[in-house]
Amino acid sequence: MNNNIGTILIVDDEADLRDVLEMILMEMKVNIIKASDGRQALEILKTQEVDAVISDINMPHMTGLELLREVRNLAMDVPFVFVTAYGDKANLLEALRLGALDFIEKPFDNQDVLKVTEKALELGLSLHEVQAELDSFYQMMSLPTEEIAKLKNVRRAAMLLKIESEIYKNKKTADGREQ
Amino acid sequence: MNQTSEQLRIEMLFKQGFAAQFAGLVNVAIYAFCINQQVNHTAVALWVITCIALTLGRFIVQRWFLHNVIEKQRNFSAKLWENIFSVGAILMGSMWGIAGTLMLPNNSEAHYAFIGFMLAGNTAGAAVAYCTSIRASHSFLLPSIVPFGLNMLSQGGQLPTSMALLLVIYIILVSIASRRMNSYVVESLNIRHEKITVTSELNLTKAKVAENAKMAALGEMAGAIAHEINNPLAIIRGSSGILRKIANNEISDRKRVQELAEKIDATTVRIAKIVSGLKMFSRDAGRDPLENVALKTIVIQTLDFCQTRFKNRGIPLDIDEIDESINIVCRSAQISQVLLNLLNNAFDAVKETPAPWVRIQVTADENKVVVAVVDSGGGIPKEIQAKLMQPFFTTKKAGEGTGLGLSVAHGIMQGHGGVLKLDTSCPNTRFVMEFGKAA
Numbered sequence: 274m275n276n277n278i279g280t281i282l283i284v285d286d287e288a289d290l291r292d293v294l295e296m297i298l299m300e301m302k303v304n305i306i307k308a309s310d311g312r313q314a315l316e317i318l319k320t321q322e323v324d325a326v327i328s329d330i331n332m333p334h335m336t337g338l339e340l341l342r343e344v345r346n347l348a349m350d351v352p353f354v355f356v357t358a359y360g361d362k363a364n365l366l367e368a369l370r371l372g373a374l375d376f377i378e379k380p381f382d383n384q385d386v387l388k389v390t391e392k393a394l395e396l397g398l399s400l401h402e403v404q405a406e407l408d409s410f411y412q413m414m415s416l417p418t419e420e421i422a423k424l425k426n427v428r429r430a431a432m433l434l435k436i437e438s439e440i441y442k443n444k445k446t447a448d449g450r451e452q
Numbered sequence: 453m454n455q456t457s458e459q460l461r462i463e464m465l466f467k468q469g470f471a472a473q474f475a476g477l478v479n480v481a482i483y484a485f486c487i488n489q490q491v492n493h494t495a496v497a498l499w500v501i502t503c504i505a506l507t508l509g510r511f512i513v514q515r516w517f518l519h520n521v522i523e524k525q526r527n528f529s530a531k532l533w534e535n536i537f538s539v540g541a542i543l544m545g546s547m548w549g550i551a552g553t554l555m556l557p558n559n560s561e562a563h564y565a566f567i568g569f570m571l572a573g574n575t576a577g578a579a580v581a582y583c584t585s586i587r588a589s590h591s592f593l594l595p596s597i598v599p600f601g602l603n604m605l606s607q608g609g610q611l612p613t614s615m616a617l618l619l620v621i622y623i624i625l626v627s628i629a630s631r632r633m634n635s636y637v638v639e640s641l642n643i644r645h646e647k648i649t650v651t652s653e654l655n656l657t658k659a660k661v662a663e664n665a666k667m668a669a670l671g672e673m674a675g676a677i678a679h680e681i682n683n684p685l686a687i688i689r690g691s692s693g694i695l696r697k698i699a700n701n702e703i704s705d706r707k708r709v710q711e712l713a714e715k716i717d718a719t720t721v722r723i724a725k726i727v728s729g730l731k732m733f734s735r736d737a738g739r740d741p742l743e744n745v746a747l748k749t750i751v752i753q754t755l756d757f758c759q760t761r762f763k764n765r766g767i768p769l770d771i772d773e774i775d776e777s778i779n780i781v782c783r784s785a786q787i788s789q790v791l792l793n794l795l796n797n798a799f800d801a802v803k804e805t806p807a808p809w810v811r812i813q814v815t816a817d818e819n820k821v822v823v824a825v826v827d828s829g830g831g832i833p834k835e836i837q838a839k840l841m842q843p844f845f846t847t848k849k850a851g852e853g854t855g856l857g858l859s860v861a862h863g864i865m866q867g868h869g870g871v872l873k874l875d876t877s878c879p880n881t882r883f884v885m886e887f888g889k890a891a
Contacts (some may be wrong), residue, residue, distance in 0.1 A: 286763070287683050289715055293690035296708070300697075331764040358682045380685035383693030 279394045280304040280321070284314040284328035284337065285356070294327065294356075297383045298390060311335025315343055318351065324397030327354045327377075327390055330364050338364065341371045350400055350432050352393040352439075356381065374439055396439060400432055457645035458530035461638060463522050465537055465584045466514050472581035473507050476544065479574055480504070483551055486566060490557035499555055503547050510540040538591040541582065545595035548574060552600025561611050564604065568615055571596055572622060579630040583637050589630045597623055680726055680760045684719040691716050726756055740783040742868075747821060748774040751812065754788045758795050762810065765803055769795075770811045778816045780887045782868050787885075790861040790872065791823065794883050797857065798827035800848065801881060805829070821887045829881040832874055840874060 281303050285291045291307045298305055306323065308314035310332045317323065326344075330337040341353050352374040357365055365376055374396065375389045407428055411421050455463070480503045484496050513536065521528050552571060557563045575593045582589040597619055604616040691712040698705050751774060762769040780787070795810065802808035805828065813824040832840065839845045841862040858872075865872040865885060875882040 287687070289687045289719065290683060290690070293687055293694070293715070296694050296712075297690060331760070333763050333766050333768075336764075336766070356686070379682040380689035383690060383697075386690075 278303050279324040279398050280306060281390065281394060282306045282308060282314060282317060282323045282326045282328075284308045284311065284326065284332070284340065286310055286329065286332040290329070290356075294386065297386050298327075301387065301391065301394070303394065311337060311340035311343075314340055318344060318349060319347070322401070323351055324401060325352050325354065325390060325393035327356065327386075327393070329356050330368070331358075338367055338371065341368065341373060345372060348429060350429065352397045352400075354389050354393050392439070396435070400435075403432070404428075455645070455648075456530070457638075457642045459528065460645050461584045461641050462528075462530045462533050462537075463518075464637075464641065465534070465582060465588060466517055466522075468581050468584070469514055469537070470511070472577055473510060473544075475577055476574065477504065477507050479570060480547075483567070483570060487555060487557055487563065490560065490563070491555050495555065499547065499550065503544070506540070506543055506547065510544070513540065534585055534587055537585070538588045541578070541588050541591035542595055545592040548596035549599035552596070553603045556600075556603065564607075564612060564615060567600065568619070571600055575626060579626050580633070583630060583633040584641070586631060586634050589634075590627065593623065593626060593630075680756070681723055684723050687719045688716050691719075725753075740785060742781050742783060744779050744781050745784045746776055747778045747780055747814065747823070748776050750780075750782075750784050750787050751791065751814075751823075753784075754791045754795070757792060758799070761799060765799070765808075767799065767802065768809045770809065772812060772814045774814045775816065778814070778821055780821055782887070786864045787868070790864050790885060791825070793857045793861045794825040794885075797883075798825055798829075798881070801829045802827045819888070823885040823887075824875065824882055826878065826880050826882040831876070831879065831881050837874060837876065841872070 281298060281301075283291050283294050283298075283305060284307075285294065286309050288309070291309070295305050295307065306317055306321065308317055311328075312335045314326070314328065315335065318326070328337040328340060335343075337353075337355055344351065344353075353368075353372070355365070355368050355373050355376045356379055357368075357376050358379055368376060374393050377386055377389055407424075411424065416424070480500060484500045488496055517533060517536075520526070521533075548571060552567050556567060575596050578592040578596075579589045582592065601616045601619040601623075604612040604619070607613075695709060695712050698709055751771065755769075755771070759769065791812075795812075798810045802810065807828065809828045811826045813822075813826060815822045815824075836845075836847065841858050845859075862872050869888055871884075871886040873884050873886070875884050
């Protein structure tokens with residue numbers, strides 16, 4: 274894999290829940306950043322490199338879904354995992370439609386949290402890796418700016434496609450889990 | 453059991469029978485006294501005894517019916533009991549028929565006139581007493597009078613014949629009058645029955661609506677409570693997972709174990725609070741004793757129910773710092789209900805508006821404690837201010853509001869000697885709960 278250990282952003286308005294998630298993820302030996310609502314998370318995402326986001330949905334000021342929408346509008350492809358209340362189908366569907374990678378139902382099993390987060394992190398890291406490689410490639414080719422923009426769009430589409438395929442796989446496993 | 457109007461009619465018949473039958477017995481005694489000299493003593497005694505026995509029998513049957521059927525609200529066949537009553541009337545009528553024939557002294561015109569007078573009085577009385585049943589009144593009228601009339605006809609002579617003619621006219625008139633009376637009485641009974649039915653239905657509906665209002669309020673909260681409980685459950689489950697992992701490690705991490713155990717403790721207390729609060733809401737607190745309770749406790753308990761709703765919608769809910777020494781004498785579950793109602797109303801009023809907020813203000817002086825719920829709305833239009841506390845008045849969409857919340861809240865505050873009112877001097881929408889201060 275690569276040398277970067279990765280950074281995970283935990284977004285939850287409940288301090289105890291943030292702490293518990295942090296303790297669970299500690300064994301992954303990753304950098305962990307915590308935010309108490311969507312707005313704060315958005316600021317962090319704009320300024321720091323984050324490889325995966327694990328976020329609550331219902332939060333004051335800016336909900337998890339609004340956060341994801343904003344992030345995608347800003348053309349950031351960081352994978353999102355949502356922590357949802359049991360049976361919160363409406364929010365879940367909306368999250369998947371917006372391009373969330375996966376979800377964890379409260380009260381969650383710690384192993385599930387680890388499994389899902391690991392996958393998100395892996396995807397996020399590889400996205401960043403590809404992105405970096407392509408950027409240097411563009412630089413090497415010294416393409417005109419419009420061309421780079423076009424290529425970036427194509428690349429973005431390809432990445433989203435990768436996320437989509439992950440979602441499809443997850444959905445299948447999720448269906449299996451529910452039965 | 454819900455009585456039909458037919459059953460109500462028969463109940464009235466049985467209830468009114470007693471007075472007429474008692475009067476009838478008095479008449480029996482008077483008539484016996486009157487003919488005692490002219491008619492065989494044994495026959496008179498036998499007649500009187502039979503009359504008494506019959507009246508007693510009727511009395512027993514009627515008492516039994518009223519006691520065992522009506523009072524115990526059992527279902528019964530109106531037709532059957534009308535017939536039973538009518539059989540009694542026929543038997544007693546026949547006794548008077550005998551009085552006007554077999555027991556009538558021969559060739560005594562004075563006695564003819566007397567019994568004629570008596571029978572007319574008797575049957576007119578019965579027509580009134582039995583006016584709820586044409587069958588019963590005719591059952592008495594015809595066997596009492598017809599034999600006497602035929603007797604008079606067979607006697608011949610001017611007076612008996614004209615008496616017989618008079619009796620025919622009398623029977624016709626009494627029959628017509630009793631039919632008329634009957635139709636009025638039946639109509640009024642129908643109206644009374646309708647009134648009883650409508651009133652009981654109305655009461656039932658009122659109770660149902662009040663229950664529905666409560667259930668709707670509970671239902672609204674249920675979603676919020678589910679979220680409210682899921683978070684602490686996630687904390688507990690997550691913590692226990694970490695604890696298990698620590699237990700499996702060789703190196704024990706005492707500090708973290710302690711920290712997690714504390715988290716679990718605090719979180720279970722939080723869930724227990726929500727559950728006990730829910731229990732408090734789901735029962736009828738109207739008969740709870742009045743208690744001296746810290747206002748702060750009530751406000752905090754109430755907030756457990758709706759904080760998440762506000763949070764999820766991103767509506768700031770600000771609460772004044774409440775002095776812990778402020779106490780009010782109240783049924784706390786009810787006051788909580790009033791406060792929750794005001795908060796839910798405020799929530800609904802501002803949820804779709806830009807930059808919404810809701811605030812709870814508490815002030816207290818020597819005489820009173822004031823709790824106000826203010827929201828970012830611009831007040832209530834003048835034309836509906838007066839209707840606010842009326843039952844069933846709502847500005848919410850059909851199916852969303854019952855229009856009972858504020859009227860019930862108003863009643864609760866009155867029951868506490870307090871006041872619930874709209875503060876029209878405030879530029880925002882501000883509802884005020886006012887209490888007398890506890891000693």
